[in-house]
Amino acid sequence: MMAGMMMAPRIAAAKAQENLSRVDALIARMTIEEKAGQLNLMNDPFRWRPEGINPGDTFDSDQAQTAADIRAGRIGALFNGVGAASTRYVQDMAVKESRLGIPLLFAADIVHGLKTTFPVPLGEAASWDLDLAERTARAAAVEGGAAGVHQTYAPMVDVARDQRWGRVVEGAGEDVLLNNLFAIARTRGFQGDDLTHWSSLVATPKHFAAYGAAEAGLDYNSTDMSEQMLRSVYLPPFKAAFDAGALSVMSAFNDLNGVPTSGNKWLLTDVLHGEWGFAGFVVSDYTSEQELIAHGYAADGRDAARLALMAGVDMSMKSGLYIKHIPELVQSGDVPVERVDQAVRRVLMTKAALGLFDDPYRGSDVRTERRVTGSREHLDLAREAGRKSIVMLKNEGDLLPLPRTGKRIALIGPFGADKTDVFGPWSVFKDMALAVSLEEGVRAALGDDAHLTVVKGSDVEAPLAGGIEAAVLAAGDADVVLLAIGESSEMSAESKSRTEITIPDAQLALAEAVAATGKPVVVLLRNGRGMELSGAVNGAAAILVTWFLGSQSGNAIADVLFGDHAPTGRLPVSFPYKSGQSPFYYAHKSTGRPSRPTDREFTTKFRGVPNEALYPFGHGLTYAPIRYSAVTVSSPTMTRDDELTVSVTLTNGGERDASEVVQLYIRDRAASITQPVRLLKAFKRVTVPAGASVETSMTLKFADLLFLGGDLTPTVEPGLFDVWLAPSAQSGEPAQFTLV
Template sequence: MLLLGGVMIAGMMTAPRIAAAKAEANLERVNALIARMTIEEKAGQLNLQNDPFRWRPEGVNPGDALNTDQAQTAADIKAGRIGALFNGVGAATTRLVQDMAVKESRLGIPLLFAADIIHGLKTTFPVPLGETASWDLDLAERTARAAAVEGGAAGVHQTYAPMVDVARDQRWGRVVEGAGEDVLLNRLFAIARTKGFQGDDLKDWSSLLACPKHFAAYGAAEAGMDYNSTDMSELELRSVYLPPFKAAFDAGALSTMSAFNDLNGVPASGNKWLLTDILRGEWGFAGFVVSDYTSEQELIAHGFAADGRDAARIALMAGVDMSMKSGLYMEHIPDLVASGDVPIERVDEAVRRVLMTKAALGLFENPYRGADVRTERRVHGSREHLALAREAGRKSIVMLKNDGDLLPLPKTGKTYALIGPFGADSADLFGPWSIFKDTKLAVSLEQGLRSALGAGASLTVTKGSDVEAPIAGGIEAAVAAAQAADVVLLAVGESTEMSAESKSRVDIGIPAAQLALAEAVAATGKPVVVILRNGRGMELAGAVKDAPALLVTWFLGSETGNAVADVLFGDHAPTGRLPVSFPHRSGQSPFYYAHKATGRPSKPTDREFTSKFREVPHTALYPFGHGLTYAPVSYSPVRLSADAMAWNGELTASVTLTNGGTREASEVVQLYIRDRTASITQPVRLLRHFKRVTVPAGGSVEVALPLKFEDLLFLGQDLKPTVEPGLFDVWLSPDAQAGEPVQFTLNR
C-alpha cells in the first residue's frame, strides 16, 4: 500500500509537469511561427470565413471543379489569408480543404473548422431550453458528448455553443438556445455542456472546442428585442449575467464569442472593459475571442466606429481576436499596424491565442483529425444516439396540468384525434439551429403515436389550421374529427420561425388561428390534451389554458414523436420542470421568479398601491421549477437542523415527501433562500440547490439538502462577495412559488 501510495503521489506530481512541458513546447512552436509570418499572414490567422466547400449539401469532392466562391476561398487559404472556416461539415472533403492550408500555403498552418452545433449534428436533441427542463446535468453532458462525436467525425473542431445567456424576457427569440432564467441552472448547464463538448482530451478527434456565448449580457436586450441595447448596473451584470461564463471558462472552455448588443453604451464587440479587463485581467482567460457574425463591422451601425478600418481597430484593441465573416481584419490590419494605430504586439497576441488553441486541439500533429468517412457513417444517426435523443426528449417534457388524471392515456380500445399544425409535421420538430439535421431521422407526432398504439385503438390526423393562418375548411374538419374521437390530442404552439434568432415576439401567446381551432375543438366537449410546441415561456389563454391536460414539449428533435408517446401513454412518467416562468399575460414580460420585493410588495389581498399590474397577480401562471408527474407528491413542513448558523458554518434542511398515488414518482426538490435584510436588496427567492429523488408508490422519503455559508454570498456595494449576519428564509419546495419558509439566523 505504501508503494502504491508513493506511485500515486509521483503520478500526481508528474502530470502537471508533463502538461507544462507540452504547453511550453507549443508556445515555442507558435512563437517560431509568428516570427516567420508576414503581417498579411498574421491577419489571415484572425480571418474566419464561411466554408463554401462543405456547406450542405456537401459541395465538392476530390476531382470536382470549384465554383467562383470556392476558387476564391481556396486561393485565400493557399495565400495564408484565412485561418478558419465555419459551418461546413463532411469527412470526405475535409482532407481536400485542409490540404490547401497544410500543403499549399507557405507556412502550412492548419485551418480551424468550426460550426453551429447547438443541440446535435445529424442526430438532433432537444433545444437547449427544453433539455434544461430535464434538470439533468448528466443528460446534458451526454448529449453534448454525442454531438461532439458526430461533429468530430465530420471534420469539425469547434462548436459555437453553449449559449449561456441568462434570459428573463420570454419575448426574446433566443431564449430557446439557453438554460432559462435562473443563474444557478445556467451555471451548472454551462459546465455540463462545456465538459460534454470538450471531453477529457481536446486533442481527441471526438472533442469539440466549446465557445460559450454571447459575451456579455445579450440575454437582457431591452424589451426582449433581438440585437437591442442592454443597460444595467455593474452589480446586475456581475450577479446575474457573468457567472455562467465564468463557470464555463473554469470548466475549460478556450474560446468565447462577443455579443451583438451594446452594454451601457459600449458595444460588446468593442468593449475593452469586458473583453480585456474582466475576461483577461480578472479571470485569466487564455483562449481566444471570436466576433459574432460581422459584429465588429456592426460597430459602424452602432455609431461607435466611423468606418470599417475604425471598426477593425476598435474591436482588435478591445480584445476581439478573430473576425467572423466581415473580412475587416484581413483588409485593414496591415495598414493599421503600418500606421501605428494598432501595435504589432497586439496582433501577435491575438495570433498567438489562435495558434495556441490550434495546438491544444492537436491540429499541428494531426490536421485531419477525426475526418473519417467510415466513422462518420457509423456515428451519424447511430442507434445509440437516437436512443439518447429519445431519452432526452421524454425527460425534457413538462406536464403543467392533468385534471382528473386524464393522463396517461390507454394504448388500446380508444379513438384519438390528433389535431393541429404540428400533428403530422416532420420539419418543425427539430427546432432552430439544427442546420445539419438529417431529416430522414425525423419521427413526427403522428408516427410516434401510431407506433405506440395497441389493439382496438385508432388515430385520425387533422391539421385544422396553419401555424399563423386559418385554412379553408380546417376548423370544420377538426370538429368532425373531434366529435368522432374519445380524446383530442391538440398539437399547437410555435414554429421554428417564431422562436429563434431575430424572432422576438410582442405577443408570446398561441397564434390566433390556432386559438380559434382550440376553441372550436373544445366546444365539442371531448377531453383535450394539449401538446405544446414552444421555445420560450408562453402566455396560455382560452381553450389551451383551460384544457384538462397540458404538456410542454418544446422542440424535441429527431425522436419527438417517440418521446411524446413514451410520456403520453405512460411508458415513462413526465419528469421535467420548467426552466422559465410562464406569465399570465405577455405584458408581464420580463417576468422571472427571482425578482425584488420593492418598497411596496405585491400582496394578494391589496389591489391598490402595490407592485403589480391591474389585470393579473404578480405571479406566474406556471412558475419556474413547476412540473407534475403521474402521482401526487405532498411536502411536509421544512425542518432545519438548527435555528441558527454559525459564521462559516452549515445547516441541513429536510422535508418528507409522500406519494399518494399508485405509481412511483420522480420529484425535483428545490432549495430556495431569501436574505431578509441586507445592504443590497435581495430577490424574493433564490435557487441554491436541487435534488431529484424517487418516491415509491404509497410511500414516503426523507430528503435532506445542505445549506452552507457560501450559499448565502451576494455581491455587496463594493461588488465583492460578502455575507452579512441576520435572518434568512428557507424553502424546500416543488417550484419557485410553492411552500412555506422556515427561518434561521446567521450569527457572526
C-alpha cells in the first residue's frame, strides 16, 4: 500500500517532465506567427450550427477563413462548438494540415449542463450539498467530453452580494465559505480523476477578480475596494478552485481600483503566479483585452494587446488582437519573446495535460455521445438536483404538501405551462426535448384523476388581454392556487442588472387579483437572485423558491409539492425587504450605531425598513417544525492548541422525519480590524426523526478564528467570541467563549 501510494507522484512528475520537454521542443520550432496563433481563441463556426459542418467546398466565408487560419497555425483554440461527428473533421485541419500538427483546444460555456441541464449554479448552491454539485459537474463533463469539448468556462466563483447584479445566478451566492466549497466541488467534478480521459474538462474559474462587486450591481461596472476586502472575500474562492486543480482562469471585464483586470499585472502575475504558484493559463473574457481601450487604459488595439499580454493574459478570446499584433510587438522589442513563449508554454502544457498530443480526437465518438447525452442516469440526477435546490420560505397552516386527490388545483402564471424558460441563463446547448414543464410535472404527479386548470394570466413583463379575468375565474373554481411567477432567464443573466429586484408589475397585478379570491395560494417563484417579495406575493400562505431548475424542473417541483420529498434547500443569498437595501448581505459590519429592534432614530437602517433580511441567508423550512435548544460549548475558554465543541439539540415536533442544515457562525467581538456581525464557519446536515430529539455538535478550531490583519497576514487576537448553531444567519441566540 505504501509503495503504491509513493509511486503515483513520481509517475506524475515524470509525465510532467516528458510533457515539458515535448512542449519546449515544439516552441523551439515555432515561428512567432505560430506562437501567436496558439494564443488566439476564436468562435467555432463549424460545430456551432445544429446541422454541423458543411462539406469543404460549401464553407461560408467565416468557416473558410477559420479553416485557413487553422491550417496556417493562426488559431490554437475554438469555443462554443460541440458535436462528436464533426470534431474529428475540424481537428484534422490542425493535426494533419498545419505545419506543426498542434491539436486544437475545444472550449465551451458548459455552466450547468450540456444537453441535460441542471439547476442554475445559484439554485444548486441552495442545496448546500457539495456531493451533489460534484456529481452534476461530472455529468456535465461527461456530456461535454463526449461532444468533443476539452475545457469549460466554469465554475463562476464570484462572490455576489448585490442582488441587482444579473450574474448572481451563475455563482454560489453571498458567502465566502459556501463559494469556496462549491468552487472545489465543481472543479473536481469537471476535471475528474484523470485529465487525459475523454470525460474530463479543464475547469476555468471566473471572473478574476472582484467582478461580483461591480458598483451598483451594474454589469461590467468598475470595482473599487480595499486589498483587505479583496483578499478576505473575493479572492479565496479562486484560490480554492486552484488548490482543487483548476488549470485555467478567466480574467474579468471590470476594472479593479482603477486598473482593468485584463491588464492588471499585480493580479494576473504577482498574485496568481507569484504568490499562489498557479501553473495554468489565463484566458480573457470575450474581447476583454480589447476593451482596455474603452476603459481608457490602452491607446489602441496594439497597446491593448501589449498591456494584456504583459499583465498575464495568455490567451485572447475573440478579439484577434494577439494574432494581429504579437509578431510586430516582438519584432519592435515592446514585448519580449520570452513572455510570448511563457504564454505558449502554459497553453501547450494544458493541451499536454489533457492528453491531446497523444489523442487529439478524444471525445469524438458518436456512439458514446448518443449513449451518455440525456441519459436516464443524467435525467434522474437533474430531478434529484432540482428538488434538493428548492427552498421553502413559508408554509402557513401546513398548506404543503398538497394531497394528490380531492383538491381542485388552478395553476396560474406565465411559468405554468412554459417549457422554453425552465433551463435558465447560460443553457447554451440545452435540448428542448428533455424539458419538463411545471404543468407536465403536476399532471404526472396527479395522474388520471387530476383536477387541474392551467391559466397563463399574464406574460412575464406585460399584461394579457383578459388574462386576469381568466385567472380569477380559475382561482374561484379551485381549492388551491399554484401561482407560477417570477423572472425569466432574460431578466437574470449577463447584462441583466435590475434597479428593482421585484416581481414585474404585470405579475404583481395578477397575484393581487388571485389573492382577492380568498383561495389559498402557493407561490412557485422562478428567479436567479434574491428578490424583494411584497404584497400578495409575500402574503401567500406558502412560498417555494424554485430558481431555474433545468431539464427536470416540472417533475422536481411536483416531487416537493405533493410530499414525495420534503424541501431541504437553504438560501445562499439574502432576500431583502426592499430593493433599496442593496447590496445587502448577512456578513456585514456592525457600525458604531447598530440597529436594534427598539431603536427608532439615529441607527444604521433605512426609514421604515429594519437593517435585516426579509428571508435571511441560510433560511429554509421543511415539512416538520424543528426547535433548537440553547447552544452549549465544551469550555468557556479556548487556546491556540484547543478545539472547541459546540453543541445543540434539535427537536422535531412533526410527523415526518426532517433534514436540517445546522449552521455554525461566529463573531469576534473586538478586533484590530472590525469583523462581520456573523460569519459562517461550518454547516452540517442532520436527520431528525419524527417526534424525536437529536444532539449534534461541530468543532471549532483555532484556524477558524483567523482574519486578515492590518498587514494582510492571517491573525487572531485574544478576546470574547459569540458562536451560534442556528437555522439561518439571522436566528438563534449565541453562546460565548474567550480566546486566551
